[in-house]
Amino acid sequence: MLAVKSMDVRDNFKSLCDKVFSGETLIISRPKNENVVMLxxxxxxxxxxxxxxxxxxxxxxxxxxxxxxxxxxxxxxxxxxxxx
CATH class of the missing domain: 1.10.287 (Helix Hairpins)
Incomplete structure (x- = not known):
């Protein structure tokens, strides 16, 4: 499981998508604990x-x-x- 900031997702979207597609779960941290999960x-x-x-x-x-x-x-x- 990976955790990244939302700004890092913008900068590394393709590589993060590749990791998610390979089975990794991604937690995207956002302000006010409004986190999302990408799978x-x-x-x-x-x-x-x-x-x-x-x-x-x-x-x-x-x-x-x-x-x-x-x-x-x-x-x-x-x-x-x-x-x-």
Missing amino acids: SEYEYNEMMKAKRNADYLAMIDKSMAEAEAGGFITKSIAELESFE
């Missing part, structure tokens, strides 16, 4: 995928807890077909 698109996509997976697993856990607490209704195929 590759691949790393960003992996983080978003992990977040979606965590959200999906949480939804499944909630559904399982509701089912175990009796929060579901059982219907036969014939009963379901009658709704058509």
